Structures are given as structure tokens and as C-alpha cells.
Amino acid sequence: MRLFTAVTLGRDIETRVTQELVRLRELAPRARWVRVEGLHLTLLFLGEVDRARLAELRAALLPLGTRHAPFTLSVGGGGSFGQPAHPRVLWADVRGDIAALKALQADTAAALLPLGFKSDYEDYAPHLTLARGKEHGDADLVQCVEALAGSTLGEGRVDRLILFESQGAHYVPRVEVPLTRAP
Structure with missing residues (x-):
């Protein structure tokens, strides 16, 4: 199983990112765009893991829920990774309770x-x-960075940690840990 831990951002952000991607895809038609139903913030990538270790992972992750309270994040603006004229990755900025996310x-x-x-x-x-550009980047993504400036893509409540299995383009939750500590 190819596993990673992540948090999801909720329906509001998914809806608004979907709308924004329609506009951005026109600016960079050759880029590989994310699937909105898979939107998440990766916390830790585990890689290939034997299915037999799932119980061990669950046992290690479950105690985290009582140590963390739900928190709110928002998404807006953005930037890119790679050469400024030929970015490899287009990203939106995550704001809000970043301290809670980092913890x-x-x-x-x-x-x-x-x-x-x-x-x-x-x-x-x-x-x-x-989105991701081709191996050497995608100059069209520069226009997307400019288009994202000043954008607001919503707010979402993070109330659980999820261990996902990546099955190609689909992410299947294997363990969900509710964040239950009182704020």
C-alpha cells in the first residue's frame, strides 16, 4: 500500500478551488491539474507499506486525536516552485491556524x-x-500565479487526521483520527 498522512480542507474550499481551476486551466492547458476530490495537505509521506502494518500505524496515530483540537485554515493567493519563468508546480497559499497545522x-x-x-x-x-508543469516547467503557469494574486479560495475546518492509501489518482482513507481536544 502506498500511504501518506494528510488533512482535508472541506467542501467550501473544494467548491471554490473547482471554480478557480476552470479559469486557470484556460491559462495553462498543458499543465497536469489536481483532482479536486483529492484535495489535501500532506503531513507525512510513508511510501510503500505492507498491509500487515496497518494496525501498527493505527495504534501510533490514534493517540494524536486527543492531543489536538480542530482548527480552521483558509486558502488563497499562491505561487510556484521551480524556475520563475518556467514553474514546475503551481500552488495556493494556506493561511489561518498554521501553528496548529504545524503542530x-x-x-x-x-x-x-x-x-x-x-x-x-x-x-x-x-x-x-x-498543478504540475512538464519536466522542464510550464511558462503558462506564470500567468496562473498572477491570476491567483489576491484570490480567496475559502475556509475549512480541519477536524481529523487521515491515513490515506494512494491508488493511482484515487485516495482511500484507511485510518481516520478525529481531533477531539477541547480548544
């Missing part, structure tokens, strides 16, 4: 480290990936 990410990484899963993030910088 959940750090706690998730710490809980899974004893099981052999190391975080890819030295300093977790949350962003919502919207």
Missing part, C-alpha cells in the same frame, strides 16, 4: 518515526498543490 504535522512525524518513517520536511511549509 499536528510535527506530532504525526514524531509518532511514526519509531516505526521507521522519517519526515521529508525539514521545515514544514503548507501549500495546496494545484
